[in-house]
Amino acid sequence: MTLLLIGLFIFLGIHFVPSFPGFRDSVVQRIGLNPYRAIYSIIVLTGLFSMIYGFVLAREEDLFPLYVTPFWLRHLAMTLLLPVFILVFAKFIRGNIAKWTKDPVILAVKIWAISHLLVNGEPYSVALFGGFLVWAIWARISLKKFDRKNTAVEEFPHALRNDIISVVLGMLLYGLFVWKLHELLIGMPILT
Numbered sequence: 001m002t003l004l005l006i007g008l009f010i011f012l013g014i015h016f017v018p019s020f021p022g023f024r025d026s027v028v029q030r031i032g033l034n035p036y037r038a039i040y041s042i043i044v045l046t047g048l049f050s051m052i053y054g055f056v057l058a059r060e061e062d063l064f065p066l067y068v069t070p071f072w073l074r075h076l077a078m079t080l081l082l083p084v085f086i087l088v089f090a091k092f093i094r095g096n097i098a099k100w101t102k103d104p105v106i107l108a109v110k111i112w113a114i115s116h117l118l119v120n121g122e123p124y125s126v127a128l129f130g131g132f133l134v135w136a137i138w139a140r141i142s143l144k145k146f147d148r149k150n151t152a153v154e155e156f157p158h159a160l161r162n163d164i165i166s167v168v169l170g171m172l173l174y175g176l177f178v179w180k181l182h183e184l185l186i187g188m189p190i191l192t
Contacts, residue, residue: 001057001123003050003054003058004054007047007049008047008051008128009047010043011047011048012132014043014044014047015044015135016138051128058123058124059187063122063123064123066123066126067121069118076115080114082171083108084108084115085169086167087108087166087170088104089165089166091104091105093162093166094159095158095159095163096159099155106140107140109132109135110140113130113136116129117129117133178191179191
């Protein structure tokens with residue numbers, strides 16, 4: 001589980017940097033934008049791979065769960081995950097969903113983390129999903145501070161059409177995850 005915690009620290013730690021714009025700007029001024037992006041990307045990928053591999057290793061340790069939840073919560077978690085996929089598409093296919101949620105991915109991460117915490121009480125799961133939940137809460141608070149300084153409202157052309165596309169694509173991807181993708185990518189079947 002040590003590698004998972006190190007990966008989480010690296011991955012989430014570097015994602016805290018944008019919430020300190022003054023620090024980020026001073027680093028960019030010192031080394032330049034492209035070197036900053038390259039270093040940031042290398043750190044993100046290092047954390048991501050450490051986190052994923054650490055999670056795989058931690059699952060093999062068969063640690064005693066911190067808590068056990070009733071089976072019916074699994075259905076609630078699956079229901080909560082549907083908007084996660086829609087929100088991720090809404091981040092890139094900009095429409096009213098993106099405008100109303102300010103940053104759809106931050107909301108998606110919060111819902112994703114909470115839904116997984118509802119059904120996974122193993123220490124490695126609590127560390128992973130709890131870490132992401134803390135980051136998402138911090139990112140949303142930071143975004144609110146940033147929004148006070150930038151009060152202009154962003155308008156998106158074809159907002160309704162883009163929302164419909166986000167919903168359709170999100171539902172399709174959700175269906176694929178429930179059917180087979182979660183098992184293929186994560187190793188845990190959803191439909192058992």
